Amino acid sequence: MINQVYIYLLSPLHTGGTTQEGNLVGIAREVHTNLPYIPSSTIRGKLRATVTDKNKKFKLFGNDLADGQQLEQGAIWIGDAALLWLPVPSLSHGVIWISSPQILRRWARLNGELLNNLPEEYSSSITSTKVYLKDAIIQANELKKWENWKKFVPQNSQTAGINNVLVLPDRHGATLIQMSLWRQVKIKLDEHKSVDGGFRYEEAISPDTLMYFTWGITSQTNGLSDQCQIDFKGLLEANPIIQVGGQESLGRGFIQQWMN
DSSP, rough: OOOOEEEESSSSSEEEEEETTTTTEEOOTTTTTBOOOOOOOHHHHHHTOOOOOHHHHHHBBBGGGTTTTTTBBBBBOOOBBHHHHHHHHETTEEEEEOOOOOHHHHHHHHHHHHHHHHHOOTTTTSSSSSSEEETTEGGGOOOEEEEGGGGSSSSOOTTGGGGEEEEEEEHHHHHHHHHHSSEEEEBOOOTTTOOOOOOOOEBBBTTOOOEEEEEHHHTTTTOOOOHOOOOOOOOHHSSEEEOOOOGGGGGTTTTEEOOO
């Protein structure tokens, strides 16, 4: 059985990427889509660190090299966190959350009844006025009324503020997501508080982004799958807000998570 956990970013989230171009320090991206994601190892490591009971920690997550023993697999597997809705600034509507058919299709595969009701391009909760986005204007007559859009926005106290949504074509959505990532300028100072070297830009996934990850039970449960599910669900419920990724001292990476 595949379970889902939703993630709402409370602050910018930086997950180290494998590429660095010039003075830009990038984030983790999917190879086939170039979309930002949160590696499963990042989520797993943080959740594992919150468990204080050694027996429960071993049962759920197994051990690691730091334990000095032969590696053993735990009862829980955790998938990467994928993007669902990303906020972008709008001169006409303040903030609009965007997605694309490709992004929604991937999520809908886990929610079978929605897979046959995927929205068309330019479906939106906004139909009365034109939409101003970064370097783009979408006329009102291009927008398509989307009646059941709330079914594609997992409901929670945090997502109650997501009212303006827009489904862009895959190619345009990918471009706008790239343009709307959080970028922080960092400089290095010497002992005299003078700039030592040039500027550096670090990417992050924007606050108010909605993501999700999957989890389930491995084959290592030895008949204890029900108890392992109960223990893991209890772990999630006990830690609704956690901090993942880098730059913890700067308040980065705070997320609120909840089960579907």
